[in-house]
Amino acid sequence: MSLPPQGAAPTRRAIYESRLRRRSNLIAAGSTAVIVAAIILLVPLAPGWEAVKKSFFNGSVFARTFPGLLEAFLLDIAIFAWCAPLIAVLGLAIALCRDVRNPVLFPLRAFGALYTDIFRGLPVILVIYLVGFGIPGLGLPRPWNSPYIWGSLALIVVYAAYVAEVIRSGIDSIHQSQRAAAQSLGLSEADTMRYVILPQALRNVVPANMNLFIALQKDVALLSFIGPVEIFRQAGVYKSLMANFTPYVGAALIFLAVTIPATRYADYLMARQRGQR
Amino acid sequence: MSFLDIRGVTKSFGDNRVIRGIDLSVEKGELVCLIGASGSGKSTLLRCINLLEPVDDGEIVLDGIDIAEPGLDPRPVRQRVGMVFQSYNLFPHMTAVQNVMLAPRRVKSRTPAQLEEPVRALFRRFGLESHMDKYPDALSGGQQQRVAIIRALAMEPEILLLDEITSALDPELVGEVLDVLRQLRSDGMTMMLATHEMGFAREVADKVCFLNEGQILESGTPGEIFTAPKHERTRSFLARVL
Numbered sequence: 245m246s247l248p249p250q251g252a253a254p255t256r257r258a259i260y261e262s263r264l265r266r267r268s269n270l271i272a273a274g275s276t277a278v279i280v281a282a283i284i285l286l287v288p289l290a291p292g293w294e295a296v297k298k299s300f301f302n303g304s305v306f307a308r309t310f311p312g313l314l315e316a317f318l319l320d321i322a323i324f325a326w327c328a329p330l331i332a333v334l335g336l337a338i339a340l341c342r343d344v345r346n347p348v349l350f351p352l353r354a355f356g357a358l359y360t361d362i363f364r365g366l367p368v369i370l371v372i373y374l375v376g377f378g379i380p381g382l383g384l385p386r387p388w389n390s391p392y393i394w395g396s397l398a399l400i401v402v403y404a405a406y407v408a409e410v411i412r413s414g415i416d417s418i419h420q421s422q423r424a425a426a427q428s429l430g431l432s433e434a435d436t437m438r439y440v441i442l443p444q445a446l447r448n449v450v451p452a453n454m455n456l457f458i459a460l461q462k463d464v465a466l467l468s469f470i471g472p473v474e475i476f477r478q479a480g481v482y483k484s485l486m487a488n489f490t491p492y493v494g495a496a497l498i499f500l501a502v503t504i505p506a507t508r509y510a511d512y513l514m515a516r517q518r519g520q521r
Numbered sequence: 522m523s524f525l526d527i528r529g530v531t532k533s534f535g536d537n538r539v540i541r542g543i544d545l546s547v548e549k550g551e552l553v554c555l556i557g558a559s560g561s562g563k564s565t566l567l568r569c570i571n572l573l574e575p576v577d578d579g580e581i582v583l584d585g586i587d588i589a590e591p592g593l594d595p596r597p598v599r600q601r602v603g604m605v606f607q608s609y610n611l612f613p614h615m616t617a618v619q620n621v622m623l624a625p626r627r628v629k630s631r632t633p634a635q636l637e638e639p640v641r642a643l644f645r646r647f648g649l650e651s652h653m654d655k656y657p658d659a660l661s662g663g664q665q666q667r668v669a670i671i672r673a674l675a676m677e678p679e680i681l682l683l684d685e686i687t688s689a690l691d692p693e694l695v696g697e698v699l700d701v702l703r704q705l706r707s708d709g710m711t712m713m714l715a716t717h718e719m720g721f722a723r724e725v726a727d728k729v730c731f732l733n734e735g736q737i738l739e740s741g742t743p744g745e746i747f748t749a750p751k752h753e754r755t756r757s758f759l760a761r762v763l
Contacts, residue, residue: 425610428571429624429676430600439623443614
């Protein structure tokens with residue numbers, strides 16, 4: 245974008261573009277106002293609105309439960325915090341398995357392919373049930389029967405499959421000529437991967453992986469189905485105590501407070517990366 | 522016996538016979554230019570010598586060792602045979618000096634302290650000392666290609682393969698890269714150069730080979746090839762490019 249030099253008269257093009265901009269801003273503002281007004285005026289006219297307002301948007305229930313929800317959310321953050329690095333490591337390992345070229349290591353390659361096929365093909369909640377109830381069912385002694393361990397493991401194995409695919413796409417995106425250059429210098433396959441291919445590949449897939457970790461942050465709530473009292477479960481407890489759904493709205497707001505900035509940041513990274521190409 | 526002896530080498534990609542029996546020998550300190558139309562097999566021949574492509578048949582004897590032997594570990598060979606590519610292929614996430622030091626450190630286990638002086642000397646020699654810590658995208662094409670040459674030289678190769686290294690450059694940048702080759706030639710570096718720079722080939726080559734459809738149709742001194750080509754095809758190629 246080139247702005248006219250300071251003090252210079254605007255060019256014909258600049259005048260035309262500013263007129264266009266003003267017009268489209270006006271239209272956008274007008275249509276937004278109409279829709280917001282419609283929602284504010286029409287929704288309360290719905291026959292069930294009073295009941296919904298009382299059970300979902302109840303101010304006093306919100307105020308009483310919100311601190312407890314925030315506290316429960318700390319558990320979501322903790323689960324996320326120990327799962328995320330393990331997912332990154334396992335995902336990278338699986339991605340590397342899928343990239344080995346040595347025929348001796350073919351079983352590793354097959355394992356990588358099978359792994360990603362299986363865990364990308366299953367609903368997360370199903371894996372959480374199977375692992376979270378199944379493994380402690382073997383009669384393991386405390387603390388090895390904890391749903392925290394096995395629930396986290398379920399999240400880790402599922403998300404590692406997605407991360408592995410993202411990393412593999414990053415590896416594939418590095419042009420063959422980089423590999424040729426590294427090999428022509430006498431670098432081994434392993435050094436070529438470690439020093440030439442991976443640093444570039446991982447950088448390329450940061451935004452895509454960020455999106456996966458945002459999804460993980462939300463899916464931590466699924467662990468509530470096998471025991472841990474994290475925010476979703478805590479909201480459920482409040483709902484039963486107070487016969488009111490407002491705690492769920494509070495939980496939703498807490499999730500959004502984390503995921504919206506993170507999503508925006510991932511989008512920003514992605515846009516910046518596109519700009520660089 | 523020559524330093525590099527290529528005997529009866531063939532290479533196909535599927536049904537496409539890119540190299541159809543090439544014999545060529547290169548002496549130590551010689552500069553051999555490969556000329557010919559795109560697709561005549563120049564690049565593929567160089568990639569075969571660097572073992573980036575396995576040859577189908579024939580021998581490539583480097584200093585008495587047949588490096589085309591199937592199953593041979595390519596890495597020791599590549600340490601002796603440097604290669605520079607048309608599109609530079611620098612590693613974009615490393616600075617110029619990191620690009621140059623990577624292979625000596627990983628392959629020859631040199632420490633940065635050991636490399637500091639000789640690497641700086643190479644950069645200084647080719648006029649890039651002030652650009653050592655820049656990333657490739659902050660360098661011009663000619664500078665990037667000179668860094669790529671330094672990167673190959675840092676492994677102290679015995680022969681340098683140069684694959685159309687000026688073809689991707691703006692015309693005004695070609696000269697600075699060719700100057701590097703002139704310096705290397707006066708050092709006695711053995712080089713094979715696939716090129717479209719006929720003027721340069723004529724000026725500095727010891728031997729010029731004209732490739733046509735995967736074969737060396739004609740080879741000789743620059744004088745023989747450029748002033749008195751024997752084959753009609755060589756004549757028509759030269760008429761088109763000169």
